[in-house]
Amino acid sequence: xxRVSAQYRDARRAHILAAARRCFVRDGFHQTSMQDLVREAxxxxxxxxxxxxxKDEMIVAIAEENLDQIVAIVRESVAGGADLGEALAAALExxxxxxxxxxxxxxxxxxxxEALRNPVLAARLRDSFDAAGQELAETAxxxxxxxxxxxxxxxxxxxxxxPGYLLQAAxxxxxxVAPIPDGVRALFPSGR
Amino acid sequence: xxRVSAQYRDARRAHILAAARRCFVRDGFHQTSMQDLVREAxxxxxxxxxxxxxKDEMIVAIAEENLDQIVAIVRESVAGGADLGEALAAALExxxxxxxxxxxxxxxxxxxxEALRNPVLAARLRDSFDAAGQELAETAxxxxxxxxxxxxxxxxxxxxxxPGYLLQAAxxxxxxVAPIPDGVRALFPSGR
Numbered sequence: 001x002x003r004v005s006a007q008y009r010d011a012r013r014a015h016i017l018a019a020a021r022r023c024f025v026r027d028g029f030h031q032t033s034m035q036d037l038v039r040e041a042x043x044x045x046x047x048x049x050x051x052x053x054x055k056d057e058m059i060v061a062i063a064e065e066n067l068d069q070i071v072a073i074v075r076e077s078v079a080g081g082a083d084l085g086e087a088l089a090a091a092l093e094x095x096x097x098x099x100x101x102x103x104x105x106x107x108x109x110x111x112x113x114e115a116l117r118n119p120v121l122a123a124r125l126r127d128s129f130d131a132a133g134q135e136l137a138e139t140a141x142x143x144x145x146x147x148x149x150x151x152x153x154x155x156x157x158x159x160x161x162x163p164g165y166l167l168q169a170a171x172x173x174x175x176x177v178a179p180i181p182d183g184v185r186a187l188f189p190s191g192r
Numbered sequence: 193x194x195r196v197s198a199q200y201r202d203a204r205r206a207h208i209l210a211a212a213r214r215c216f217v218r219d220g221f222h223q224t225s226m227q228d229l230v231r232e233a234x235x236x237x238x239x240x241x242x243x244x245x246x247k248d249e250m251i252v253a254i255a256e257e258n259l260d261q262i263v264a265i266v267r268e269s270v271a272g273g274a275d276l277g278e279a280l281a282a283a284l285e286x287x288x289x290x291x292x293x294x295x296x297x298x299x300x301x302x303x304x305x306e307a308l309r310n311p312v313l314a315a316r317l318r319d320s321f322d323a324a325g326q327e328l329a330e331t332a333x334x335x336x337x338x339x340x341x342x343x344x345x346x347x348x349x350x351x352x353x354x355p356g357y358l359l360q361a362a363x364x365x366x367x368x369v370a371p372i373p374d375g376v377r378a379l380f381p382s383g384r
Contacts, residue, residue: 025308027309028222028305028306028308028309030220030222030223031222109301109304109305109307109308110305110308112301112304112305112362113220113301113302113304113305113306115363116220116298116302116362117219117220122363125363126363126364129360129364149375153371153372153375153378154375154379156371156372156375157353157372157375157376157379160352160354160355160356160360160372161349161356162352163352163355163356163359164352164353164356165352166355167304167355168321168352170304170308171304171307171308171317171318172321179345180345180348180349180352182345183346183349186340186341186345187341187346187349187379
């Protein structure tokens with residue numbers, strides 16, 4: 001397949017998902033129809049259906065993009081020598097940046113609620129939580145942080161901060177969560 | 193008003209809310225109609241409407257009940273001399289107990305998503321987060337826990353664990369979150 005065509009497809013796909021994010025955050029997942037999405041994307045319905053057969057496929061694609069990005073940030077931070085607190089703080093700050101751009105935290109709330117009824121979404125959430133938790137546990141094993149806790153329990157407990165951060169960013173806004181990354185950094189000194 | 197009548201009203205109200213919890217968790221908030229709720233409650237629609245004029249009123253009432261209970265647990269723990277970690281762990285364990293009874297964690301996910309579009313719900317979430325945070329900050333001020341962090345930042349950061357705990361309890365089940373209360377306890381030794 002010619003390169004320009006793959007690029008074109010990626011751009012169209014991203015364009016549709018951006019429209020879907022706006023609709024789901026503004027109107028809710030179930031109050032948005034495929035017709036609404038077609039209108040928001042400004043494309044023909046045939047063009048939209050070529051990429052996504054249903055709203056379910058769209059919310060899964062949006063969740064995958066978000067979750068993969070969070071896991072990648074944690075992985076890069078750990079690879080770059082960050083300690084546990086720093087790696088999580090980097091993920092929180094990335095989430096805030098993305099939230100300012102396109103409502104990242106709000107779409108996360110929609111995804112969680114929808115995961116109660118969509119097993120594909122639920123499985124993706126579980127996998128991403130596992131992946132991020134394993135990265136953090138690796139870091140916890142490598143650092144001596146003075147916390148008397150098994151590295152995987154420490155990582156699992158820490159990772160719980162992320163959804164609370166996203167919930168507050170979505171409901172109270174960026175100012176309310178601004179001190180939290182530094183809070184996470186201070187809670188988990190690496191001792192490296 | 194005679195006491196038996198107030199008791200009767202409270203019981204009927206609780207009966208309707210229990211039916212609403214089941215419907216919202218099983219089918220989702222927007223896929224549940226008032227007609228579905230009337231059927232689930234096994235009452236006449238006139239009887240249900242006497243207590244709640246809309247699904248919005250029901251979800252707000254459910255959220256208020258849940259949030260008030262969490263804040264009360266934190267408050268009681270603090271009053272009983274618990275340190276920061278212990279007070280939060282008590283709230284997490286209470287949430288797990290309630291989740292086993294009636295899907296407490298799952299309804300929390302529905303509430304968060306709905307709060308994006310319902311300002312009354314959003315305000316209740318903010319107020320409850322503030323109240324729980326203030327209780328925890330009070331405890332943080334009273335204890336010397338070795339963490340170099342302003343008490344309110346420490347409390348705010350800590351409180352973020354709760355939504356992550358509820359999300360995982362709802363999506364992965366009780367076993368996945370079982371180690372977290374002890375994790376929270378270990379992270380925040382009081383030094384009292």
